[in-house]
Amino acid sequence: MSGQLWSTNAVGGYMWSPNLSRKLRTALQPMVRYRQFCDAKEAFGLGIGQIFNWNIYSDVATAGGALVENQVMPETNFTITQNSLTITEYGNSVPFTKKLDDLSEHPVTEIIHKVLKNDARKVLDTAAYNQFNLTPIRIQSTSSTSYTLTTNGTVAGTASTALYTSHVKAIADYMAEANIPAFDGVNYLSVFRPTALRNMKNNLEGIHQYTPEGWHVIMNGEKGRYEGVRFIEQTNIASQGWANTDRGFFFGSDTVCEAFAIPEEIRGKIPTDYGRSRGIAWYSELGFGIAHTEIPGTRILCWDSVA
Secondary structure, eight states: OOOOBTTTTGGGGGGGGGOOSSSOOOOOOOSSSGGEEEEEEEEEEESOOOEEEEEEOOOOOSSSOOOOOTOOOOOOOOOOEEEEEEEEEEEEEEEEHHHHHHSSOOOOOHHHHHHHHHHHHHHHHHHHHHHTTOOSEEEEEESSSSSEEEESSOOOOOOOOOOHHHHHHHHHHHHHHHTOOOOOSSSSEEEEOOOOGGHHHHHHHHHSOOOTTTTTOOOOTTEEEETTTEEEEOEEEEEOSSSSSSOOEESSSEEEEEEEEEEEEEEEEEBBBBEEEEEEEEEEEEEEEEEESTTTOOOOOEEOOOO
């Protein structure tokens, strides 16, 4: 069997050693970053079907205005479109033997629970990120003060610089003028890898620092705020390896929908081979879908580059 075995040190035997520290140590894993900004939709429970749809309502076709006393009330309409996502199975498992569980000094099931939870966080965060990355609005820096913006889902060229405060100011203005709703009612959000935010973090050391009485809810990975944009670091998604910058996102509210029939959960395998073969898995039935891809109306902007 493939899994954890007592007879092989690297997959189980090392769980017992006279000189091994009894303190549990596992690879350090980050919490979710992108998934915390998804909107959970009402696709709860079994029997809801594989495809989940939601409506998108446009503005009115003709704006209202001032009326003359004897003028007939004007009439207009709006359009309704639909987006959808597919609910998918996600999961992973670690089988182990009864002998390993019996003889190991370390709590086998507890360790497996922990590593599986870390795996689930990364897998589901990646699924959410993939939907963020479907936004049609792409931004490519052309200097330390300017950028090129496209709305067809294709970045214009190679980014020439890292992210600077001048870019953030211009992007915040663009989002406000595009009537993108603020994520928390006041601020927009941005998610980047740590090195891609280095210039911003240097500036955040001296400006717009948080105060305990001013901020009660800080997002996972949040580092600070500038020009009405709250900045979050993530390391779940690997670096693109570009020379000058890395992919990141600016966004308001109503970003990505998450619908689930079965939220992620830990499951135990029914023992086989007379109880000698065991296992633990994480499992879920859910899906992610970008909420808006229409122009205008898209709520996510991608800081991007062709290389």
